[in-house]
Amino acid sequence: MEYQVKPANGKLGILIPGLGAVATTFIAGVEAVKKELAQPIGSLTQMGRIRLGKRTENRHPLIKDFVPLAALEDIVFGGWDVYADNVFEAAQNAKVLEPMLLHAVKPELEALKPMKAVFDKSFAKNLDGTNVKEAATKMELAEALMDDIQEFKEANGCDRLVMVWCGSTERYIEESDVHQSVAAFEEGLRNSDPAIAPSMIYAYAALKMGVPYANGAPNLTVDIPAIVELAKEMEIAISGKDFKTGQTLMKTILAPGLHARALGVRGWFSSNILGNRDGYVLDDPDNFKTKEVSKLSVLDEIFKPESNPDLYGDMYHKVRINYYPPHGDNKESWDNIDIFGWLGYQMQIKINFLCRDSILAAPLVLDLALFTDLAQRAGMSGIQEWLSFYYKSPQTAEGLAPEHDIFKQLMKLQNTLRHMMGEDLITHLGLDYYQDLVEAL
Amino acid sequence: MEYQVKPANGKLGILIPGLGAVATTFIAGVEAVKKELAQPIGSLTQMGRIRLGKRTENRHPLIKDFVPLAALEDIVFGGWDVYADNVFEAAQNAKVLEPMLLHAVKPELEALKPMKAVFDKSFAKNLDGTNVKEAATKMELAEALMDDIQEFKEANGCDRLVMVWCGSTERYIEESDVHQSVAAFEEGLRNSDPAIAPSMIYAYAALKMGVPYANGAPNLTVDIPAIVELAKEMEIAISGKDFKTGQTLMKTILAPGLHARALGVRGWFSSNILGNRDGYVLDDPDNFKTKEVSKLSVLDEIFKPESNPDLYGDMYHKVRINYYPPHGDNKESWDNIDIFGWLGYQMQIKINFLCRDSILAAPLVLDLALFTDLAQRAGMSGIQEWLSFYYKSPQTAEGLAPEHDIFKQLMKLQNTLRHMMGEDLITHLGLDYYQDLVEAL
Amino acid sequence: MEYQVKPANGKLGILIPGLGAVATTFIAGVEAVKKELAQPIGSLTQMGRIRLGKRTENRHPLIKDFVPLAALEDIVFGGWDVYADNVFEAAQNAKVLEPMLLHAVKPELEALKPMKAVFDKSFAKNLDGTNVKEAATKMELAEALMDDIQEFKEANGCDRLVMVWCGSTERYIEESDVHQSVAAFEEGLRNSDPAIAPSMIYAYAALKMGVPYANGAPNLTVDIPAIVELAKEMEIAISGKDFKTGQTLMKTILAPGLHARALGVRGWFSSNILGNRDGYVLDDPDNFKTKEVSKLSVLDEIFKPESNPDLYGDMYHKVRINYYPPHGDNKESWDNIDIFGWLGYQMQIKINFLCRDSILAAPLVLDLALFTDLAQRAGMSGIQEWLSFYYKSPQTAEGLAPEHDIFKQLMKLQNTLRHMMGEDLITHLGLDYYQDLVEAL
Amino acid sequence: MEYQVKPANGKLGILIPGLGAVATTFIAGVEAVKKELAQPIGSLTQMGRIRLGKRTENRHPLIKDFVPLAALEDIVFGGWDVYADNVFEAAQNAKVLEPMLLHAVKPELEALKPMKAVFDKSFAKNLDGTNVKEAATKMELAEALMDDIQEFKEANGCDRLVMVWCGSTERYIEESDVHQSVAAFEEGLRNSDPAIAPSMIYAYAALKMGVPYANGAPNLTVDIPAIVELAKEMEIAISGKDFKTGQTLMKTILAPGLHARALGVRGWFSSNILGNRDGYVLDDPDNFKTKEVSKLSVLDEIFKPESNPDLYGDMYHKVRINYYPPHGDNKESWDNIDIFGWLGYQMQIKINFLCRDSILAAPLVLDLALFTDLAQRAGMSGIQEWLSFYYKSPQTAEGLAPEHDIFKQLMKLQNTLRHMMGEDLITHLGLDYYQDLVEAL
Numbered sequence A, B, C, D: 001m002e003y004q005v006k007p008a009n010g011k012l013g014i015l016i017p018g019l020g021a022v023a024t025t026f027i028a029g030v031e032a033v034k035k036e037l038a039q040p041i042g043s044l045t046q047m048g049r050i051r052l053g054k055r056t057e058n059r060h061p062l063i064k065d066f067v068p069l070a071a072l073e074d075i076v077f078g079g080w081d082v083y084a085d086n087v088f089e090a091a092q093n094a095k096v097l098e099p100m101l102l103h104a105v106k107p108e109l110e111a112l113k114p115m116k117a118v119f120d121k122s123f124a125k126n127l128d129g130t131n132v133k134e135a136a137t138k139m140e141l142a143e144a145l146m147d148d149i150q151e152f153k154e155a156n157g158c159d160r161l162v163m164v165w166c167g168s169t170e171r172y173i174e175e176s177d178v179h180q181s182v183a184a185f186e187e188g189l190r191n192s193d194p195a196i197a198p199s200m201i202y203a204y205a206a207l208k209m210g211v212p213y214a215n216g217a218p219n220l221t222v223d224i225p226a227i228v229e230l231a232k233e234m235e236i237a238i239s240g241k242d243f244k245t246g247q248t249l250m251k252t253i254l255a256p257g258l259h260a261r262a263l264g265v266r267g268w269f270s271s272n273i274l275g276n277r278d279g280y281v282l283d284d285p286d287n288f289k290t291k292e293v294s295k296l297s298v299l300d301e302i303f304k305p306e307s308n309p310d311l312y313g314d315m316y317h318k319v320r321i322n323y324y325p326p327h328g329d330n331k332e333s334w335d336n337i338d339i340f341g342w343l344g345y346q347m348q349i350k351i352n353f354l355c356r357d358s359i360l361a362a363p364l365v366l367d368l369a370l371f372t373d374l375a376q377r378a379g380m381s382g383i384q385e386w387l388s389f390y391y392k393s394p395q396t397a398e399g400l401a402p403e404h405d406i407f408k409q410l411m412k413l414q415n416t417l418r419h420m421m422g423e424d425l426i427t428h429l430g431l432d433y434y435q436d437l438v439e440a441l
């Protein structure tokens, strides 16, 4: 059984709700790369290689030479925002990239003006932009988005589209009745049900238009049954949620290492200092609460304290986010990890990560856009668990625990690509290299 | 094709050349665990679980319940050292474990007296013990060791034996003619060739007696063609070299994570401070040189700068070991890692690992002893590449690059165990969970 | 003009309200020192030296050989607590000192049983001990304390007494009318005014009995005008408040250094993790608020942003205390300091202090007791500003800003001792060493 | 007795042997400050204040408003280097300041061309510049320098001159006969004695011309008896040596704090990573040796282990400098400090200082130039011990131990300024504020 992956002919439109720090760093970066002013570091689709076949074959092509991905030259950008600033202005405000670099791509960025957003202040009280659609019902808002999408596709001569949410984190909500089926959801759209968040309207519009959707924020959006049902019905790919960067990235690297060696963990204290808008919002204990829940779950899934009570049963895990303006977008984390080894003897690990939030997130937008487009062309619809690698809270089919270990996520991603292209899966067994031995079995 | 793994009946003798810090911490620990005074944390064979079958089957047995390993109760210890101190005295000198704990297992440790060592001062000039064998030739020394082994086996009623080298690091030597074949090596033993190190004599004696050998030091020992040939001939398992602990352990966890995300690395500065005998020896620039070479290679293999020149081509990697008596066996490392992401923007990671050297090494001795015995019972002879997980410089068949990524090493180890027991290998592909999708293909 | 310091004849009783972690670490330590089992490290009175005269005289006596202090052998301990545990039991609960050490002084500690406390649950809702005095009014409670003091003095044959508060931090209160004069305060005692905290009743009783009082907690206690008035009237020494340890100690060392060099500070982020009872209480945002205010003021006083706006005007200072049980009393702090130098170029300092809270506080109890007794014998009554060295929020005469720079505090302390003993004050001018120059003036 | 400080009328010429990273950062900075593009942060003479009189007087003038210093507008720069690059080119090569800033002062920097150096390859084998004076004897070289000085003074209309050495560190040499008196030294100049270093020739020429000399490198230069004698004879100010920046600055801040509190120190491990030319040279164990000696002495002088054996007698102090190109001039230090407190309980402090070498050094050049000129105008000649504050190895009169505690150095500097201007010295005694008490004495 093999995939028939359609070729990546023609233009790919990347549609982005939310043209803030991450999105503008992503767009400016792609333009700079196209001009050969910089490199798309951190992007697996552009810089990464994949091993194929046996070790002795020495086949390690670039991923972009192995699977048929859209070329950067064929990408067109579009987006919505509640603020009317063009992408050049928005990138300047974000203070992530240096003025010199921004000026080198100024014409391209200035040409990108956000479409009017679907917005509801009750979901993000800190925002007060006015570049917002007006309509009688949420269904009409959805239809307006579909019109935007259609117009964008035609105006830009796009062959295919993908949507990647880079908008703000919305207020926490729980699933309710209106989210349970396509029918209920559409009824809700017509009634302007308050439980339907703006991000859901974008996702609905995208799927109805045959556009796959990737969710970079911790919003509920594509997790709800109605959207999953619609994705299956329309045979469209979806995935989420919350770009995995910074401290959580580091955790899902280190924790599997400690677990691999059966080292115990008594405590893990994580402190973050950051001074961008995200940090300001998360400094509020209420807003932080939901983020905390999701951040805490990462370690539990990797360590599985219930099956390893002697090693992880008493682990005390605490995450703190501290708003600290002097650092701006240069998020910095400090982790103290109390581990124990042989006979319970204690050791400590301290990690200080001086990172840059949007610099880590931008290449994920690119990879998610290109891989999602690839999946769609390969006929893979519904939840794309193989993209777990990119998310803090990977979306999985009901009943399946998400995988947080970044190395298992990578293996899953790579073996999916190999599978797609009819290559052997890699198990790292490698006993066949030891001929004598194999013959002796 | 399936392995016929023989059951682990009867006693397993663990023979250890070198009863210093690591070995005594290992032995005292096993005795304390047997008395239920402490737990064998850090030992995969004792504490680790393995996932079997599909995720939805929820099968995660303890490894020791999955593969037939020798029970701790069936282990008997023996060893050689150039100092005549019994294991209780040697453990006290090592200052790793607390007096209280040592006293709880004092009778067991006191009863363990080292056999006379095969020793050659030209390979370790700092040692001046006198518990040393005298003989006319190196062949006679080998025969004396074989007698020791035979006597030990009988006296302790052992069913099987394994040997794990925990002796000092020997002076660096390169392969020469005498190492190229069993014939040349045996001729060298008879001539007392100066290029034959004591550790090689132990390995030769072990293999001749049908005893598998695991090499915890960076010594050449089992890497030489003569010993590899002998291992094949005798159908005995060998593996090495250099227990992977501390900073290198941390590196082979973190580097694969950075590589996974295609993040670039400009520099990696590693400083260590430690105050035990090992640190004292390595403070000498000459002794450190060979250690440095091996330590540096770890990152190169993971990052493959030649195939990723834009990401790792200019990486400056420096490792320093500083003798610092106040810390004793509490080795501490500090790493500064200069990385870069999207468009070349720079970030830094600082890791301070307050570790304990012998506490990290002791469980590796246990796992290597038990897994080596398992391999032998499974009929797996020669180089055990699947034990790479435990080594700084994994031994592989000629022509195969060693794998340093600890997560690939773990995958290799686990899939080997699954393969041994006739279970499906795990690829983390997982597309089958997404039924609709698979049917749709 | 010179002091007539009375000799330290006879026994000195140290009376301690609050026999918790700090007090028991202090008492057990003094007993261990008396038995020569350990040394009173961290105590200036026991280990410190003082330079006298010109540098070329080479006079650096131990402080205890320079000024007439009570000898450790002449100290007798007493105290109150709301829990009836003797000091041995309380020390065990505190988990600061090792069992071995505690057992070595067990008889001495077991003999120390707390007197019944003056307590009011509204000032410390987490405490529920029952070893508490009952009385009709607060005045009667004060009288009961005076009886305790009198009895203790007689029973132990003490020549002199000092009181050092080591009790819990009380709920924050502001000064009110009842605190404004001795008359109002005594009226309040008779009326059981709710604004009179238990610690104030101890202080009142002490001063009435001629016993000087030192305040180790951030409580208002001796800061109120009524107590200052009473201290002057009775000619008794008082001082406070809040033992300076840990992160604040580090800050008042480092900040003067940056200020000395006119280096600017953009931000100072201070995170603490600790797992003792103190940490538990301070994890609550409300309780932390007042602590925060006091902690923040430290930097302001040293940097004086109003007179150095270019260097410190925009400084963002944030202090966080995080309850983290795995660390127990081993408080750990992490500071990130963003500084700037020549032309505004930015630099960073990161400090990770793995400290032990009570170990740092215990010697301060000893020094404060001995120096307070010295001051009293020297006829120095009222506020002892020269003891600022020991406090987070030094008490000063009205209208005088407290000095937080630990080096100015030390200079003040040392010059006070020199002054007391008729020695020349030290200014570090030192031009006189350069004879030719001086003659040339 | 008061100084008659002459006013700072007319132009002050600052003559600098060695126009490398430090000197060009200094000059470019002063030019930028004059254009109000940046601020002279880190310079006490420009940004610092001094307290005068009693605390209650609230007098804290800027130092430059208190003592008569040369104004930045009145400064003229000149210098020598073995490379002929003008200061703009040299600053570009140094890669300390951003291109944008350098361009803003390009005309001023380009106009500054180095005079031909007095140079001797045997003292700095890494340098191979050709902008070097040729002459028959070292005396003739000295005379050529005197001519340079005279010409510079006239050409620039200077009223006064000072010389600050910012040249490379010379090879280590010990004092020999030729250094013992002016007579022997001049004889040596005539004989071109190989023990006379280039820096000594500059110092000799300066003093003969009535120009005071400050020594920013660890070179012997003005420490030798001949130069001290000449300085007295000519009544000219001298001082040295080695600008105190980075890790040593941090040490002389922190160590006095630990000492103040009588906390013990078991070990202090200092690691540095830096990638500039200085780092390259110091990576060589031989070159590092002398630097190490001087760096180690700092702690000894502050802790005085011989008089505090219980606290500091066993202190293990180790300093490592590691060449690490990725960091360039951004020197980074990591210190691990093992301290102990009450009863010997152990604690640790880790300090990671991400500093910039030349940014910290540049303001010291300015302060030393201005204060040295002030001293000269105040009639203070010979060794200026009050400038110890700026040096790693402060020069003192024979028989006087150097003071390394930065807070005593600051007190010395400030009290010298007060003394100079007829203000009361400050002792921080402050008992006079406590009126009642003082009356009671």
Ligand SMILES: NC(=O)c1ccc[n+]([C@@H]2O[C@H](COP(=O)([O-])OP(=O)(O)OC[C@H]3O[C@@H](n4cnc5c(N)ncnc54)[C@H](O)[C@@H]3O)[C@@H](O)[C@H]2O)c1
Binding pocket: A017, A018, A019, A020, A021, A022, A023, A080, A081, A082, A083, A094, A117, A118, A119, A120, A124, A127, A129, A166, A167, A168, A169, A198, A199, A216, A217, A218, A242, A243, A244, A245, A246, A277, A278, A357, A358, A360, A361
């Ligand atoms: N490393 C990272 O930066 C990172 C990591 C994980 C997740 N994320 C998530 O990515 C998202 C974007 O982060 P950012 O740093 O760019 O934030 P940002 O605040 O800079 O940008 C968000 C933008 O979304 C716009 N917006 C909000 N609601 C909208 C709506 N309904 N329609 C259209 N536009 C809308 C806002 O006006 C703003 O311009 C956030 O949800 C964040 O939590 C970021």
Ligand SMILES: NC(=O)c1ccc[n+]([C@@H]2O[C@H](COP(=O)([O-])OP(=O)(O)OC[C@H]3O[C@@H](n4cnc5c(N)ncnc54)[C@H](O)[C@@H]3O)[C@@H](O)[C@H]2O)c1
Binding pocket: B017, B018, B019, B020, B021, B022, B023, B080, B081, B082, B083, B094, B117, B118, B119, B120, B124, B127, B129, B166, B167, B168, B169, B170, B198, B199, B216, B217, B218, B242, B243, B244, B245, B246, B277, B278, B357, B358, B360, B361
């Ligand atoms: N984390 C770790 O501790 C770690 C990690 C990797 C490798 N290792 C290696 O493990 C080995 C043991 O480390 P350790 O800390 O226990 O060292 P150690 O010095 O405490 O003990 C080594 C012992 O070997 C003995 N010995 C030396 N030559 C011998 C010989 N020919 N025959 C018999 N005995 C001999 C010595 O007398 C000594 O007692 C070293 O080679 C070390 O490099 C240790």
Ligand SMILES: NC(=O)c1ccc[n+]([C@@H]2O[C@H](COP(=O)([O-])OP(=O)(O)OC[C@H]3O[C@@H](n4cnc5c(N)ncnc54)[C@H](O)[C@@H]3O)[C@@H](O)[C@H]2O)c1
Binding pocket: C017, C018, C019, C020, C021, C022, C023, C080, C081, C082, C083, C094, C117, C118, C119, C120, C124, C127, C129, C166, C167, C168, C169, C198, C199, C216, C217, C218, C242, C243, C244, C245, C246, C277, C278, C357, C358, C360, C361
């Ligand atoms: N480094 C330090 O440990 C440090 C530093 C600065 C200040 N402090 C302060 O020192 C004090 C003691 O700290 P600790 O760690 O020993 O706390 P702790 O909680 O261990 O001990 C305090 C004791 O005071 C008792 N107590 C409370 N109210 C009382 C009353 N009215 N009368 C008699 N006893 C009473 C409690 O029962 C308890 O046993 C606290 O106020 C703390 O904030 C400690």
Ligand SMILES: NC(=O)c1ccc[n+]([C@@H]2O[C@H](COP(=O)([O-])OP(=O)(O)OC[C@H]3O[C@@H](n4cnc5c(N)ncnc54)[C@H](O)[C@@H]3O)[C@@H](O)[C@H]2O)c1
Binding pocket: D017, D018, D019, D020, D021, D022, D023, D080, D081, D082, D083, D094, D117, D118, D119, D120, D124, D127, D129, D166, D167, D168, D169, D198, D199, D216, D217, D218, D242, D243, D244, D245, D246, D277, D278, D357, D358, D360, D361
């Ligand atoms: N934080 C700091 O940067 C710092 C701290 C303490 C001391 N120092 C000392 O300051 C000095 C300058 O440091 P840098 O970083 O600017 O070094 P650098 O190498 O960048 O500059 C030194 C310059 O001196 C020149 N030079 C050498 N010998 C000379 C001679 N005889 N006559 C004229 N020019 C000569 C060289 O050509 C070079 O241009 C060094 O001695 C260094 O050790 C620097």
Ligand code: NA
Binding pocket: B271, B272, B320, B322, D271, D272, D320, D322
């Ligand atoms: Na180092």
Ligand code: NA
Binding pocket: A271, A272, A320, A322, C271, C272, C320, C322
């Ligand atoms: Na925090």
